Amino acid sequence: MAAVRWLAARLARAVLVVWIVATVVFFALRASGDPLEAILGGPGSQAGPEAVAAAEREYGLDRPLVVQYAVQLGRIATLQLGDSYARRQSVAELIWQQLPSTLVLAVLALALAWVLAVVGAIIATTARGRIGRAVNALLRGVEIAATVMPQFWLGAVLILVFASTLGLLPATSAGSSPAELVLPVVTLAIPIAGFLAQVSRDALLEADRAPFATSARARGAGEPRLLLRHTLRHASLPALALSGWAFGNLLSGAVVVEVLFARPGLGRLLQEAALARDVPVVIGAVSIVAVLYVAVIVVADAAELVVDPRLRGPRPAALRMPDVAVGS
Amino acid sequence: SCAAPDAGEDAVTETGGTLVYATGDAEPTCLDPHVGGNYPQALLSTQYLEPLFGRDAEGTIRPWLATDWETSEDGLTWDLTLRDDISFTDGTPFDAEAVKANIEHLQDPNTASSTGYLAVEQIDEIEVVDPAHVRLHLSTPKSALLEALSQPWTAMESPAGIERGQDENCQAPIGTGPFVVDEWVPQQRVELSRNDDYVATNPEADHDGAAHLDGIEWRFIPDAATRQAALASGEVDVIDNPLPSDIVSAEGQGITHIDAPRPASSNRIELNSAQAPFDDIRVREAFVRAADPNPGIESLFLGTAERSYSPLSSMEPLAYADPALFETDADAAAALLDEAGWSERDDDGTRLKDGERLTVRFPVSTDQSTAAEQSLFEQIQENAASVGFDVVLDPVDLSTWYGALGAHEYEAVSAPYTTVGPDVLRILYHSSGTVPAPSGYFANHAMLQLPELDEALDAAASALDPDERAERYTEAQRIVLESYAVLPLYDQQNHFLVKGATGIATLGTVATPTFVNAQLTD
Amino acid sequence: MTLLEAAGLRVTLPGAGEVLRGVDLTLAPGECLAVVGESGAGKSVLARTLLGLTQQDPGARVTAERLSFDGRDVGRLRPRGWRRLRGRDISLVLQDALQSLDPLRTLEAEVGEALAVRGVPRPRRRARVIEALQGAGLPDAESRLGQRPGELSGGMRQRALIASAVVGGARVIIADEPTTALDATTAVQVLALLGRLRDEGAALLLISHDLGAVARVADRIAVLSAGEVVETGPRAALLAAPVHPVTRALLAARPSGAKPGPTVVPGADLISGAGLVRRYRSPGGGTLAAIDGVDVVVRAGETLGVVGESGSGKSTLARLLIGAEAPDGGSRALADPAPRVRLVPQDPLASFDPRHDVARILRHSRRPGAPESAELLARVGLDTAILRRRPAQLSGGQRQRVAIARALAGRPDVLVCDEPVSALDVTTQAGILRLIAELQREEGLGVVFISHDLAVVRMVSDRVAVMRGGRVVETGPTEEVYAAPAHPFTRELIAAAG
Amino acid sequence: MRARLGWPGIVALILLGVLVVAVIAPGVLAPRDPLAIDPAAAFLPPSAGHPLGTDESGRDVLVRIVHGAAASAGIGVWATALGIGLGLVIGFAAALGPRWLEAALGRIVEVLFALPTLVMALLLVAVLGAGTQSSVLAIGLATAPGYARVLRSRVQGVARSDYVGYARLEGTPAGTVFVRHIVPNTLWPLVATATLGIGQAIVWVSALSFLGLGTPPPSPEWGAMLDAGRVYISYAPWLTLFPGLAIVATATVLTVLGRRLGGAR
Ligand SMILES: Nc1ncnc2c1ncn2[C@@H]1O[C@H](COP(=O)(O)OP(=O)(O)OP(=O)(O)O)[C@@H](O)[C@H]1O
Numbered sequence A: 001m002a003a004v005r006w007l008a009a010r011l012a013r014a015v016l017v018v019w020i021v022a023t024v025v026f027f028a029l030r031a032s033g034d035p036l037e038a039i040l041g042g043p044g045s046q047a048g049p050e051a052v053a054a055a056e057r058e059y060g061l062d063r064p065l066v067v068q069y070a071v072q073l074g075r076i077a078t079l080q081l082g083d084s085y086a087r088r089q090s091v092a093e094l095i096w097q098q099l100p101s102t103l104v105l106a107v108l109a110l111a112l113a114w115v116l117a118v119v120g121a122i123i124a125t126t127a128r129g130r131i132g133r134a135v136n137a138l139l140r141g142v143e144i145a146a147t148v149m150p151q152f153w154l155g156a157v158l159i160l161v162f163a164s165t166l167g168l169l170p171a172t173s174a175g176s177s178p179a180e181l182v183l184p185v186v187t188l189a190i191p192i193a194g195f196l197a198q199v200s201r202d203a204l205l206e207a208d209r210a211p212f213a214t215s216a217r218a219r220g221a222g223e224p225r226l227l228l229r230h231t232l233r234h235a236s237l238p239a240l241a242l243s244g245w246a247f248g249n250l251l252s253g254a255v256v257v258e259v260l261f262a263r264p265g266l267g268r269l270l271q272e273a274a275l276a277r278d279v280p281v282v283i284g285a286v287s288i289v290a291v292l293y294v295a296v297i298v299v300a301d302a303a304e305l306v307v308d309p310r311l312r313g314p315r316p317a318a319l320r321m322p323d324v325a326v327g328s
Numbered sequence B: 001s002c003a004a005p006d007a008g009e010d011a012v013t014e015t016g017g018t019l020v021y022a023t024g025d026a027e028p029t030c031l032d033p034h035v036g037g038n039y040p041q042a043l044l045s046t047q048y049l050e051p052l053f054g055r056d057a058e059g060t061i062r063p064w065l066a067t068d069w070e071t072s073e074d075g076l077t078w079d080l081t082l083r084d085d086i087s088f089t090d091g092t093p094f095d096a097e098a099v100k101a102n103i104e105h106l107q108d109p110n111t112a113s114s115t116g117y118l119a120v121e122q123i124d125e126i127e128v129v130d131p132a133h134v135r136l137h138l139s140t141p142k143s144a145l146l147e148a149l150s151q152p153w154t155a156m157e158s159p160a161g162i163e164r165g166q167d168e169n170c171q172a173p174i175g176t177g178p179f180v181v182d183e184w185v186p187q188q189r190v191e192l193s194r195n196d197d198y199v200a201t202n203p204e205a206d207h208d209g210a211a212h213l214d215g216i217e218w219r220f221i222p223d224a225a226t227r228q229a230a231l232a233s234g235e236v237d238v239i240d241n242p243l244p245s246d247i248v249s250a251e252g253q254g255i256t257h258i259d260a261p262r263p264a265s266s267n268r269i270e271l272n273s274a275q276a277p278f279d280d281i282r283v284r285e286a287f288v289r290a291a292d293p294n295p296g297i298e299s300l301f302l303g304t305a306e307r308s309y310s311p312l313s314s315m316e317p318l319a320y321a322d323p324a325l326f327e328t329d330a331d332a333a334a335a336l337l338d339e340a341g342w343s344e345r346d347d348d349g350t351r352l353k354d355g356e357r358l359t360v361r362f363p364v365s366t367d368q369s370t371a372a373e374q375s376l377f378e379q380i381q382e383n384a385a386s387v388g389f390d391v392v393l394d395p396v397d398l399s400t401w402y403g404a405l406g407a408h409e410y411e412a413v414s415a416p417y418t419t420v421g422p423d424v425l426r427i428l429y430h431s432s433g434t435v436p437a438p439s440g441y442f443a444n445h446a447m448l449q450l451p452e453l454d455e456a457l458d459a460a461a462s463a464l465d466p467d468e469r470a471e472r473y474t475e476a477q478r479i480v481l482e483s484y485a486v487l488p489l490y491d492q493q494n495h496f497l498v499k500g501a502t503g504i505a506t507l508g509t510v511a512t513p514t515f516v517n518a519q520l521t522d
Numbered sequence C: 001m002t003l004l005e006a007a008g009l010r011v012t013l014p015g016a017g018e019v020l021r022g023v024d025l026t027l028a029p030g031e032c033l034a035v036v037g038e039s040g041a042g043k044s045v046l047a048r049t050l051l052g053l054t055q056q057d058p059g060a061r062v063t064a065e066r067l068s069f070d071g072r073d074v075g076r077l078r079p080r081g082w083r084r085l086r087g088r089d090i091s092l093v094l095q096d097a098l099q100s101l102d103p104l105r106t107l108e109a110e111v112g113e114a115l116a117v118r119g120v121p122r123p124r125r126r127a128r129v130i131e132a133l134q135g136a137g138l139p140d141a142e143s144r145l146g147q148r149p150g151e152l153s154g155g156m157r158q159r160a161l162i163a164s165a166v167v168g169g170a171r172v173i174i175a176d177e178p179t180t181a182l183d184a185t186t187a188v189q190v191l192a193l194l195g196r197l198r199d200e201g202a203a204l205l206l207i208s209h210d211l212g213a214v215a216r217v218a219d220r221i222a223v224l225s226a227g228e229v230v231e232t233g234p235r236a237a238l239l240a241a242p243v244h245p246v247t248r249a250l251l252a253a254r255p256s257g258a259k260p261g262p263t264v265v266p267g268a269d270l271i272s273g274a275g276l277v278r279r280y281r282s283p284g285g286g287t288l289a290a291i292d293g294v295d296v297v298v299r300a301g302e303t304l305g306v307v308g309e310s311g312s313g314k315s316t317l318a319r320l321l322i323g324a325e326a327p328d329g330g331s332r333a334l335a336d337p338a339p340r341v342r343l344v345p346q347d348p349l350a351s352f353d354p355r356h357d358v359a360r361i362l363r364h365s366r367r368p369g370a371p372e373s374a375e376l377l378a379r380v381g382l383d384t385a386i387l388r389r390r391p392a393q394l395s396g397g398q399r400q401r402v403a404i405a406r407a408l409a410g411r412p413d414v415l416v417c418d419e420p421v422s423a424l425d426v427t428t429q430a431g432i433l434r435l436i437a438e439l440q441r442e443e444g445l446g447v448v449f450i451s452h453d454l455a456v457v458r459m460v461s462d463r464v465a466v467m468r469g470g471r472v473v474e475t476g477p478t479e480e481v482y483a484a485p486a487h488p489f490t491r492e493l494i495a496a497a498g
Numbered sequence D: 001m002r003a004r005l006g007w008p009g010i011v012a013l014i015l016l017g018v019l020v021v022a023v024i025a026p027g028v029l030a031p032r033d034p035l036a037i038d039p040a041a042a043f044l045p046p047s048a049g050h051p052l053g054t055d056e057s058g059r060d061v062l063v064r065i066v067h068g069a070a071a072s073a074g075i076g077v078w079a080t081a082l083g084i085g086l087g088l089v090i091g092f093a094a095a096l097g098p099r100w101l102e103a104a105l106g107r108i109v110e111v112l113f114a115l116p117t118l119v120m121a122l123l124l125v126a127v128l129g130a131g132t133q134s135s136v137l138a139i140g141l142a143t144a145p146g147y148a149r150v151l152r153s154r155v156q157g158v159a160r161s162d163y164v165g166y167a168r169l170e171g172t173p174a175g176t177v178f179v180r181h182i183v184p185n186t187l188w189p190l191v192a193t194a195t196l197g198i199g200q201a202i203v204w205v206s207a208l209s210f211l212g213l214g215t216p217p218p219s220p221e222w223g224a225m226l227d228a229g230r231v232y233i234s235y236a237p238w239l240t241l242f243p244g245l246a247i248v249a250t251a252t253v254l255t256v257l258g259r260r261l262g263g264a265r
């Protein structure tokens, strides 16, 4: 019962977010450009009055904006996202076609980013001595550089080296071989890995110095066990708080990576649709992103509670006065 | 029509195989070029649709699906003779009824055709004389009718295909071309396979019967560097829109370069003559004299583009150029501005008149202008600044760009326009082009409203005598150039790089490539 | 036969210089060696070095003429070799009991870790964990397996830590101050457990600042002072005839006797609680009443001593009295005007902002009219040199004294001290006890003094409350209760402390 | 101070000095005009005359980088300041405020997260017009929810800590506790993240340029340079290499200093 109520609350939360997002997108896009151009075969169309009128009627653009907004909301509510203005296809179908490609990219990139970040952090905590310090300093530099590495630039360099020059990996995605995922995934993962590594390594070092870590060592726990059973859990807390951030970053990065590597995907669809003011597609895509995002946040929140049971207690009373006035 | 020279001597050509073409142009939103009508659609539909007429390198009209034509004295009635041995790939015969269905499809508001619609706008009635003969009745004489019907946007589709409705027809239009649309995977590729029953009507075809290739995989790779990398690594065989630097370095890498400038208009900057400060011809001339694009064209395009002095493409036999009008002369520009009353200077060197700054808003469409072109605009901005112009470059997405044009929030703009033949001058510079279409679009960005220009253009449009037509178009171009409302830059760039294939030709109409003769090499 | 042997052990730590200066010691199976010494003598460093933990510190330098385990030279062991020794052969109970359990893990996981490392399967592990916890004197061990350190009282954490060290059946057990947070009864129980293990053949190294406490189990005693063993010998001989001044001092300063000075006349009631109840969620799903119907009064000018079993609710009662937590039942009343209450917490380290130095901590807590920081520090026996240090840079004893100084800076009407002297060596401890008594007399302070140490409580309190299982089982004037304990539990406690 | 900075800190401090000079008085470091074109000298590789080479219009890359420092640093600082500022308000309020406020702010964070940066930039461009302002706002809004969530989680930890509890028991007013304990203990650890954020913000702006929404040319803003030069990456790699290095160097310098000041070791 409690679980049902919990789920219902989360669902309501997702609906609320989708509604706000859809509203913002709808009005902002409509205020900024004319969807008619998208409908009439792209900007610059010289369609005659009859064609314009026909298109307006077909897409309901002759009705007041509020009515159009209501219609759009109704569509989302019934999960029929309507038809794309630009592409003559249903939005649901379009998104359904593009989503898997982006999800595969995002999930692989996130996994790779985590692996890289954890490996970096592990090296940082286990490296000792003079060489260890040098390795550490170098790693830090690499992490900073990775964090501020523009994906479009990194991707271009990787293409230049691995596709053009060495011919080892395909530069683009024809949808045929797994090899074509390598460059996009790496491109997407590296900046995120850099950031995650920075954050989790600080937490890891802090945990590594805590008395409980010494205590665990005294019990004979080796470094791997210490890491897996103790310190990584502590280090994962800030990283979990950042997972929503990482996910948002992944999707924004996906736009760039998909354009660069000519991959199909939600990011590219979104970019095109946004530039063409294809309102139904943008709203549809952004709503899906919002739902995914809320899901990620829910999972991250739950994971945070699992990892840190201390958070399950009542909220801190830091800004509440004590029940009994004892100060003054 | 420019046949690719053979790639390397020892290359072995083979029959069959799938050629991979990577385009940098946008992915069409509908594969039927009747709907809307832009260049990406033209590129792709050239492979599976064919028009009634073709055009050769000299600009002469050639038969294609239509074999012959005849015009009445008054230019209002056109009799076309059609081939009687052609069927669409769905088995529907190509005949006069099909032509009628296609033109009506273009004229139907529900098709939402813009480019093709303009081409057939003046056709009042389509009379089916017999299966091989069709008679077109026009509302006004139109000398450019055959050129209009040679465009890919008016190509013939199976009436049965059209009947399926737009949603389905957009996915896979049915034509008579050498290839057939198999599947369209959005944002990734369109798969085309050989039309085995192809009858070689294409004026560029060098053999009878079907194409050599088994099929074409048509891919969308928006990023130029990625496209080039894909070509270099052999992932694709042909790319379009290469970077100038890649064209230059292609030679040493066994890559074939095809330079096929688009017809109709040249690439040019147009100055809005309807509002200050460019409502004064002296200010326009000052800008044109100060712009000095030549060094930039040389260094940015690395010799792959040639400076133009004509409003028309060098592919148009009727193009008229006058380099003398465009000689760079900063002193003369300054004098002109002084004379026009722009004599004071602001702190940053911008000229003033009655407290107004000499500002030129220049919205740039990042979708339509290449990186090199945008850099050229930056150089023009800097050169114009030295005589006191404050050019505000604003790189924006297409929708915003059209918005700025529609609201007349621009003093300068570069808007390419592709069609077939010099009739483009009428579209671009006739005063009727200043009246916006219901969608807000208007083609006459220079806002030229010159009675003598209108007269010359009208006369050229209805002139059936080639000489008179040529004369009138020359006159029109002279007027346009002398108005200083246009700064021609170069032809609309249209380059292809090929690696691992031969026999690729481009059509004489809008310079789209055809793969009817193409073969893979290894 | 010796199991563990060190000769000429020297340790140099970054910033602290040579902390151990040639320590020799031997430990045989079935033997208990107690290492005693004042705060900062190097006892904990010695313990860590014997497990190879100091050696892992990148800045530390460890040399020894001889360091061997079971006849094997371990002086040059690599980290991997040490790891194999730890937990199975040598185990350690760290001094920092309140922070030595991973706050994110359950008791079961933490205590069972030494077994898990060796791949003992989970079901077998559980049984042994319960056994070890019970052995360490933790009541309802089975129901507490799922709890985490934050849900345990200080003493419970310490017992869990001990359990985690003995569960693996190590041949050498090093226990660093294992009973600081334990009441006398429990301490006896824990020491008995250690004694039992020794009897079963384990070698025991017991570290403490409290000579008396270890006297029960130790066979031999070594006195460490400033990194050197200044005196060593069999227990009886050493206690009977201490030679070195340090040893004598450690023995002399043990608290004993009643509160000195005249009996105070208590003033007005400052805080009173009636029928106080405080419940926590218990791991099983129900609730556990940590405080279960307690009546309590704090009066001006009087010290209320609170003694009792570890986990009996002493800290919880303190939190209720100061208003940090609201009672789930009963009521609490304050005098008018409300008295100022200050707390000396059981875990002082956590109560300091880690970014503030001592000077800043004292400044923030200082109320007008309170003595200057320097004087406050002098009162608790600290030098002004530590003003610039941060809490993490202080030794355990120093932290506790800074916490007392901070409480005094607030010029409280009521001072609630939760185990204020548990980490102090006896000399310092005596000074603090004197200070509290003095303040009370001079300023009419109401004091609540929580301690598991009956002797200490007796020395400072006027009235005493004995707690068990969340209830006050006995209360009355201190000397009366000590002289004639009414409740069997009180009798048991006094006997254990005896 | 020197002991705390260490040699990397001192090097970073010197580089920061150079950066500050470039921001305040770029003319001192590079007296030439960053916009002056010279098509005849286009695409020159690094040489004595042009230490970092010239770009497609013959402009000196070094001069442009120096003169672009102000714009780029400005974008980075303002966007990060906006992101952190918003994140602060949201994070603190969500962690300490009443439940309804936490819920409301949580939704705002989610909405901001759900709008990908690109869409956000587009919407802002629509409202404000294209340019640096919109970019800064978009990046600020896009990064705010990330900061907000980290802050919220940190604030919750600090607010539950014994030392905050103790301060409250002493009767320290809520505001003082906030300023004295909560803010420093949550913000300082964030300094390193924030300094990194400045570099990231510059990079984000350049990504917007890549998608056609960045700072208008020919401003020598680093992100715009990076994007403009990318086209020539194989032909004239110095066009992107050096602006990229400038961004990395700035981020590194700020991060190193941030870590030292933030107390991280
Ligand atoms: N990790 C360390 N780094 C530097 N110095 C240290 C470290 N650990 C301990 N010291 C120093 O070594 C000396 C001995 O410390 P140790 O902890 O062994 O004292 P102790 O005898 O256990 O005292 P207590 O009874 O207070 O626990 C102290 O002066 C202390 O400051």
Ligand SMILES: Nc1ncnc2c1ncn2[C@@H]1O[C@H](COP(=O)(O)OP(=O)(O)OP(=O)(O)O)[C@@H](O)[C@H]1O
Residues within 6 Å of the ligand: C150, C151, C152, C153, C154, C155, C156, C181, C183, C280, C281, C290, C309, C310, C311, C312, C313, C314, C315, C316, C317, C346, C452
């Ligand atoms: N936050 C909490 N959550 C759950 N249970 C708690 C919590 N705090 C205390 N308890 C429980 O309340 C009981 C009393 O704890 P308290 O800390 O008051 O004991 P104590 O008398 O101070 O013991 P010690 O002498 O060991 O410090 C214990 O059973 C403990 O497990």
Ligand SMILES: [Mg+2]
Residues within 6 Å of the ligand: C043, C044, C045, C095, C176
């Ligand atoms: Mg110690």
Ligand SMILES: [Mg+2]
Residues within 6 Å of the ligand: C153, C154, C155, C314, C315, C316, C346, C418
């Ligand atoms: Mg306690």
